[in-house]
Structure formats: C-alpha cells, structure tokens
Amino acid sequence: MKINSVLKVKHVAWASAALLAIILLIVVTHSAAKSSTPSSPLAMVEIAVAEQRDVPIYGEWIGTLTGQVNADVKAQVTGYLLTRNYKEGSFVHKGQVLFEIDPRTFQAALDQSKGQLDQAQAQLIHAEAQLATADANQLKSQLDVEKYAPLAKVDAVSKQDFDNASQTNLANKAQVRAAEAAIASANAQIRTNQAAVETAAINLSFTRVVSPIDGIAGIAHAQVGDLVSTTSDALTTVSTLDPIRDYFTVSEQEYLALQKRFSDSGVDHWKLQLILADGTTYPQEGQFYFVDRQVNQNTGAIQLAALFPNPDNVLRPGQYGKVRAVTRVQQNALLIPQAAVNEQQGSYLVAVVDKDNHVNMRPVQVGERTGTMWVIQGGLKAGDRVVVEGQQNLKPGMTVQTKPFKSNVE
Incomplete structure (x- = not known):
C-alpha cells in the first residue's frame, strides 16, 4: 500500500510537469508567431512643394462662332425652281450658279x-x-x-x-x-x-441665282419644283469662314479692367485662345477684333469679337467657342497643384506633410487657377509639402511615406 501511494504521487507530478511544459510551449510558440508578424506598412503619398513665382492669370468667356460674312441667298424673281447646282456644305466661288429658276x-x-x-x-x-x-x-x-x-x-x-x-x-x-x-x-x-x-x-x-461671295454654302432650304419669290425665305446662306468670328461677352467691370490694362501696357493687340466643345484648345491663335458700341443694360455685359484663322474651314458658324486669354500677371504667386486642394462645404483643405512625415490638415484660401495650378492666397507658405495623390483615408498625425508628384501635363 505504501509503495502504491508513492507511485501515485510520482505519476501526478509527472503529469503536472508535462502539462506545464505544454503550456510553456504554447506561450513560446504564440510569442514567436506574434513577433514574426510584420507591422502594417506606412501609407505612400505623392507630394509637391508649394512654389512662388510670377504667373499669368487667365480669363475665360463663353462664345459662339459665326462667319465673318454671312450672305443670305434669296430669290429676286418669282418662279419655279428648276435645278440646284451646288453640293451643300461645299466651298463655292463668287458668281457661281447655285440655283436656276424657270x-x-x-x-x-x-x-x-x-x-x-x-x-x-x-x-x-x-x-x-x-x-x-x-x-x-x-x-x-x-x-x-x-x-x-x-x-x-x-x-x-x-x-x-x-x-x-x-x-x-x-x-x-x-x-x-x-x-x-x-x-x-x-x-x-x-x-x-x-x-x-x-x-x-x-x-x-x-433666274440664275449666284453666290455673292466666296465661302461655304449651307443647306438648301428650297427644293427643285418649289415656287419661290422675293418674299420667300433664303434659299441658302453662304459664309466666309477664314478667318472666322467669335462673339463673346464680358461684364462691364471686366471690360473696364481690360481697357485699363491694355491702355497702360501699350499692348496693341490681344492674343486669344479658343477652347472647343470637347475641351481641346484650337491650335491657331486669334486676335481681338472689336468691341460693341454699348453695354447691354439688361445684363450689364458688353459684346466683343475675336477673329481666328480657319484655313481648312474646320470651324463652322454656330459652334461653341470659349475664349481664353491672359488678363493680368500676378507677381510672386504661391502655387500648388489643383489636385492637392479638397473642397468641403465651401471651405478648402490641404494635407501638409511636415519634416517628420507627419500629416496635418490645413485650411487655405484659394485664388485664381492657372493651368493645372491653383494660386493660394493664405494658409500656406513657400516650401510647404502638400499631398497631391493619396489623400484618401489620411488622418491628422499619421506618418506617411512620400515620393515626388509627377504631373502628366506638359
């Protein structure tokens, strides 16, 4: 009996030692596994440095293209239309027969x-x-x-x-x-x-209806067999398109500012760009043509006209033609890419990265845009690093990895 008791005690001790060894093994293994798991990587952002330089400030105005001369071709006698002798939309010469009346x-x-x-x-x-x-x-x-x-x-x-x-x-x-x-x-x-x-x-x-000018002839509004007279609508319209005219309107305040700028600078002509409906810039540069004689009292705007070269007759009357031009030059403007600015309920925020790569959100005051850049009037200083790409999920105080922002715009 005494020997059995001793054996039973030893068996319990061995079992306890084995359980303890297993527990220690589990703890060590868990610790090793935990220590071997890599830490989460830092977010990667692309940054640009706020720079200070003189920049041109552009104005943009909605415009509409029209021919330099738009000649309505009308019947001057009464009779039945026998023939149409031109291709609609084609170039015609002065004196060319467009229609024949019986x-x-x-x-x-x-x-x-x-x-x-x-x-x-x-x-x-x-x-x-x-x-x-x-x-x-x-x-x-x-x-x-x-x-x-x-x-x-x-x-x-x-x-x-x-x-x-x-x-x-x-x-x-x-x-x-x-x-x-x-x-x-x-x-x-x-x-x-x-x-x-x-x-x-x-x-x-x-009875031989001819074109009064060289230009592009439009759609025929009368068909062969129609009875036409001096009171009928125009048979067609012929427009001279090279150069082509662009009418646009500016506010009275803008007009006065432009007038002062050009009179003070001694510039004798105003070079203009034409932005087409698809957002592309027309390759030919235009020039200011004239300003209307009066301000529209209902709208407070005044109409201006520009001329753009159109040697291939690509531009046509009625097209959308937004005019873009330099209105002034801002000295020592502070610039950052437009993509770095986030608008939130009427206010503008920029994510700034300090020297330790910590992020802080800073409100800024914005001015005009020039190209892909935005003029910052307050909230930043030259040399500040702003996040352009990777702003998603950024929080104040976060540590980030940085690399320079490379714009795709030349």
Missing part, C-alpha cells in the same frame, strides 16, 4: 420688250424722214414767200398768189413741228422700251 416667262418678257424697242426705233426713223421732207417743203415755201413779198407791194404778182404762198409756208411749218413732236415721242418711247429691255434682261439674269 426662265421661260422672263425670256418671253425680254423678247417682247426688244420687239417694242424695235418698233419705237422704226417710228423714230419714219418721223425723222417726215421731218426731213417737212423741212424741205417749209424751206421752199419760205423762199416763195420771200420772193412774192416785194413783188406783191408793187402789184407785180396777184394778192391771191402771195396769200397762197404764205398759207403753204404756214402749213409746212406746222408739218415740221408735228414731225419734231413725233421724233420726241419716238425717242421717249425708245427710252421707255430700253428700260423695259434692261429690266427684262435683269429679271432673266435673276
């Missing part, structure tokens, strides 16, 4: 006017012949009167012969006056008929 009525009117003119000219020839005969007869009768007058005083001829000669002379003078009146009437009729011929010829020429 000319038969106008050709008939011209032929009739010419016939009436020929008749009047024949009447003139007949009247001139009558005048020549009347002049000859009047001259003969006048000589007879002059011959009989002294003879009648001495009774060398009878009074009856002298009276007959005088009456014949008076009749011949009346015939001369009648022939002269006939000539005047014939000349007046000729002038009237000549005007009628000229009018008929002009109307006939109007």
Whole structure:
C-alpha cells in the first residue's frame, strides 16, 4: 500500500510537469508567431512643394462662332425652281450658279420688250424722214414767200398768189413741228422700251441665282419644283469662314479692367485662345477684333469679337467657342497643384506633410487657377509639402511615406 501511494504521487507530478511544459510551449510558440508578424506598412503619398513665382492669370468667356460674312441667298424673281447646282456644305466661288429658276416667262418678257424697242426705233426713223421732207417743203415755201413779198407791194404778182404762198409756208411749218413732236415721242418711247429691255434682261439674269461671295454654302432650304419669290425665305446662306468670328461677352467691370490694362501696357493687340466643345484648345491663335458700341443694360455685359484663322474651314458658324486669354500677371504667386486642394462645404483643405512625415490638415484660401495650378492666397507658405495623390483615408498625425508628384501635363 505504501509503495502504491508513492507511485501515485510520482505519476501526478509527472503529469503536472508535462502539462506545464505544454503550456510553456504554447506561450513560446504564440510569442514567436506574434513577433514574426510584420507591422502594417506606412501609407505612400505623392507630394509637391508649394512654389512662388510670377504667373499669368487667365480669363475665360463663353462664345459662339459665326462667319465673318454671312450672305443670305434669296430669290429676286418669282418662279419655279428648276435645278440646284451646288453640293451643300461645299466651298463655292463668287458668281457661281447655285440655283436656276424657270426662265421661260422672263425670256418671253425680254423678247417682247426688244420687239417694242424695235418698233419705237422704226417710228423714230419714219418721223425723222417726215421731218426731213417737212423741212424741205417749209424751206421752199419760205423762199416763195420771200420772193412774192416785194413783188406783191408793187402789184407785180396777184394778192391771191402771195396769200397762197404764205398759207403753204404756214402749213409746212406746222408739218415740221408735228414731225419734231413725233421724233420726241419716238425717242421717249425708245427710252421707255430700253428700260423695259434692261429690266427684262435683269429679271432673266435673276433666274440664275449666284453666290455673292466666296465661302461655304449651307443647306438648301428650297427644293427643285418649289415656287419661290422675293418674299420667300433664303434659299441658302453662304459664309466666309477664314478667318472666322467669335462673339463673346464680358461684364462691364471686366471690360473696364481690360481697357485699363491694355491702355497702360501699350499692348496693341490681344492674343486669344479658343477652347472647343470637347475641351481641346484650337491650335491657331486669334486676335481681338472689336468691341460693341454699348453695354447691354439688361445684363450689364458688353459684346466683343475675336477673329481666328480657319484655313481648312474646320470651324463652322454656330459652334461653341470659349475664349481664353491672359488678363493680368500676378507677381510672386504661391502655387500648388489643383489636385492637392479638397473642397468641403465651401471651405478648402490641404494635407501638409511636415519634416517628420507627419500629416496635418490645413485650411487655405484659394485664388485664381492657372493651368493645372491653383494660386493660394493664405494658409500656406513657400516650401510647404502638400499631398497631391493619396489623400484618401489620411488622418491628422499619421506618418506617411512620400515620393515626388509627377504631373502628366506638359
């Protein structure tokens, strides 16, 4: 019994020692596993340094393109449209026939006017012949009167012969006056008929509707077979597109500031950029053309116009054409990339990384934008490092890894 008790005690001791060894092994293994797990990596952000330099400040205004000249091509006579002789949207030359109106009525009117003119000219020839005969007869009768007058005083001829000669002379003078009146009437009729011929010829020429200018011809608003007249809408419109005009409006305050800037600087022309509807910048630079004579009292804005070269006629009237131009140069402006600025409920925040790579969020006051940069008017100083990429999930006090920001914009 005593031996069994001793063995039982030893067995319990061994079991306790084994359990303790297992527990120690688990603890050591857990500690080793914990110590072997790597720590979470620091967030990687791209930073840019706030820089200070002189920058141009741009203004942008919404504009609309239109032709330098937009000529409405209208019918000037009434008739049925026979043909359309141009390709819509193509370039046409001054004097090129665009449409033809049925000319038969106008050709008939011209032929009739010419016939009436020929008749009047024949009447003139007949009247001139009558005048020549009347002049000859009047001259003969006048000589007879002059011959009989002294003879009648001495009774060398009878009074009856002298009276007959005088009456014949008076009749011949009346015939001369009648022939002269006939000539005047014939000349007046000729002038009237000549005007009628000229009018008929002009109307006939109007049946060939031509382009008044060199330019791009638009869509035809009348089709073959339509009855057109002087009261009809334009058959089409032809526009000169090189250069093309861009109308845009500026506020009265902007206009006064621009006027002062250019008068003070002595700049004689204002170079402009054209931003198209897809956001691209038109490669050709434009120039200021004119300013309207008055400010619109309803809007407080004034209209300006710019001209842009358009050698390939790529730009067309009616296109959106935002105008962009330098309005002033800001000296020693503090700049950071626009992507570094976060707008939150009307305020602007920037994530700034200090020399120990700790993050702090700083409110800033922003000014104008220039290119991809933003002018900062307060809250930063030159040399501050701001986060441009990787702002997501950043919190004040975090430690981050940094690398320089590289812009894709040239």
